[in-house]
Amino acid sequence: MEPEREELTWTCHPARHRWIVAVLVALLVLGLCAGVLASFRDPFLAGLSLVILAASLAPFYLPTRYRMSEDGIEIESIFGARKKAWDLYRRFTVDRHGILLSPFDRPSRLDRFHGLNIRFDAPDRERVIGYVERKIAENVRET
Numbered sequence: 001m002e003p004e005r006e007e008l009t010w011t012c013h014p015a016r017h018r019w020i021v022a023v024l025v026a027l028l029v030l031g032l033c034a035g036v037l038a039s040f041r042d043p044f045l046a047g048l049s050l051v052i053l054a055a056s057l058a059p060f061y062l063p064t065r066y067r068m069s070e071d072g073i074e075i076e077s078i079f080g081a082r083k084k085a086w087d088l089y090r091r092f093t094v095d096r097h098g099i100l101l102s103p104f105d106r107p108s109r110l111d112r113f114h115g116l117n118i119r120f121d122a123p124d125r126e127r128v129i130g131y132v133e134r135k136i137a138e139n140v141r142e143t
Contacts (some may be wrong), residue, residue, distance in 0.1 A: 005070050008131050012119040013063040014097075022061065029053045059119075066118060068131055073101075073116065084116055086135045087142075099132055 015022035032053065037046035054061075058078050067074040072085040089101040093111070098119035102111045120128045 006131070007070075008068040008124075008127060009066065010120060010124045010128070011063045011065050012098075012121055012124075014059075014119065015061045016063075017121060025057065025060075029057070064119065066120070068128070068135075073118065075116075075118075086139050089116070089136060090140060092132050092136055094129055099128065101132070101136075 029050070033046045033050045036049045037043065040046075062078050065076040067076075072083055074081065074083045084101075088103055090105050091102045091107075093100045093102065093107075098117060100111060100115050100117050102108070102115040104111060104114070118128070118132075
């Protein structure tokens with residue numbers, strides 16, 4: 001009989017919890033696009049600036065789904081899905097918005113480029129941190 005496999009799943013939607021910031025940023029983006037339109041008198045450039053700004057802000061405005069299992073971490077967003085194995089990561093850092101998983105044993109300037117940023121909402125915080133602590137400890141013990 002196979003042991004029960006623990007799995008965590010959650011959805012993170014930052015704009016829903018910080019709606020005032022979401023409204024202010026949306027107004028700022030629209031103001032910037034209006035400024036581009038007024039400056040260059042080119043609707044194409046204004047539309048292009050809107051698309052670029054909207055794409056860069058999509059992780060804040062649109063939900064991201066996370067799934068942690070024995071096999072690894074799966075992240076689904078509007079930009080697609082990706083799956084990462086636990087054995088890629090040696091260390092983690094917790095901040096108020098989430099966890100940064102790092103492939104390096106010691107803190108490095110490259111953490112943000114080679115690591116994986118996992119966001120969570122307040123109710124999921126302790127469960128996610130505990131799960132990551134166990135998986136990273138197992139991973140470090142195996143090497």
